[in-house]
Amino acid sequence: MASEAVKEFNDDNFDSEVLKSDSPVLVDFWAPWCGPCRQIAPMIDELASENPGVKIGKVNIDDNPGAAQKFGINSIPTLLLFKNGEIADTFVGVRPKAALQDALTSVS
Numbered sequence: 001m002a003s004e005a006v007k008e009f010n011d012d013n014f015d016s017e018v019l020k021s022d023s024p025v026l027v028d029f030w031a032p033w034c035g036p037c038r039q040i041a042p043m044i045d046e047l048a049s050e051n052p053g054v055k056i057g058k059v060n061i062d063d064n065p066g067a068a069q070k071f072g073i074n075s076i077p078t079l080l081l082f083k084n085g086e087i088a089d090t091f092v093g094v095r096p097k098a099a100l101q102d103a104l105t106s107v108s
Contacts, residue, residue, distance in 0.1 A: 018057075026047070029076055031076055047101065075092060
């Protein structure tokens, strides 16, 4: 489903790939049964291809509930933007690509 530029994060690699990353990281918390999650998937792929300085990936909350619980994810899609291991921005629901791009630009 995701392009090669979009990483797969899970409960095992979340700390090393996201919280300890030297570059900003955008994490898409999603599930296969979520219509809006599938709707934004192409936009996430585009952002990953267009922003090589930012690590962009997805966490399937059905398969990896730990990370979702740790960050209090109540509804999906939820996108968290991390910088230096801290949440820099939060987006809940379907958001315009421009809003996400502005946030990525501000942390890179």
